[in-house]
Amino acid sequence: MSNINQSRRRLFSRRKSNVIRPPWSRQDIDFTDICTRCDKCVEACETKIIIKGDGGFPEVNFTIDECTFCKKCVEACPESLFTATDESPWQIAATINDTCLARQGIWCQSCKDACDSRAISFTPAIGKAPQPQIDTDICNGCGACVAPCPSHSITLLDNKNVES
Incomplete structure (x- = not known):
């Protein structure tokens, strides 16, 4: 009986998602409570980075392109x-x-070349390739650096969890 109750709790639990919602949107739980999944934001996105995600809710996919903050x-x-x-x-x-x-x-x-805000710099090092540094105070989260990365090494995370 306890396994059934645990399964039900997991089914109805409301955990914060790691997906990135469109810019200026409410926090994830509020977002999914209010969003009707009408796809108007998906259709309006000029760079087509807003896609239908889990459950049909819009989320941002920076592997497609960047956010231009066009509103x-x-x-x-x-x-x-x-x-x-x-x-x-x-x-x-x-x-x-x-x-x-x-x-x-x-x-x-390639990430530095794509970064208009100049949040990514490279520190020269003797005997090895220059190493990337991200200034999280300058990074606006546009995602321009994600798609050009040939090794898919860049992700965007909540600023509180990011170390440069």
Whole structure:
């Protein structure tokens, strides 16, 4: 009987998701409570990075392109899903894992070249490839660095959990 109760609890538990919702959107649990899955934000996204995710809820996929913060998703939404657009669009920042080519000794700076905000820099090192550094205070979470990375080493995470 206790296994059944645990299964039910897991079924109805409301855990915070790791997916990235559109910019300026409410926190995940509030988001899924209010979103009607109408797809208007998906259709409005100029770079097509907002896709239908789990359960049909919109989420951002930076492997497609970057967010230009055009606000078209906000304008298209008929619900009260979005906060004031004069605030920061979200609290995410890029992070680079150990599969990065530069960290493997191969000269690569494709992420730096794609970063308009100049949040990514490379520190020269004697005898090895320059190493990437992300200034999370400058990173706006646009995701421009994700798609060009040849080793898929960049992800965007909640700013509170990011170390450069």
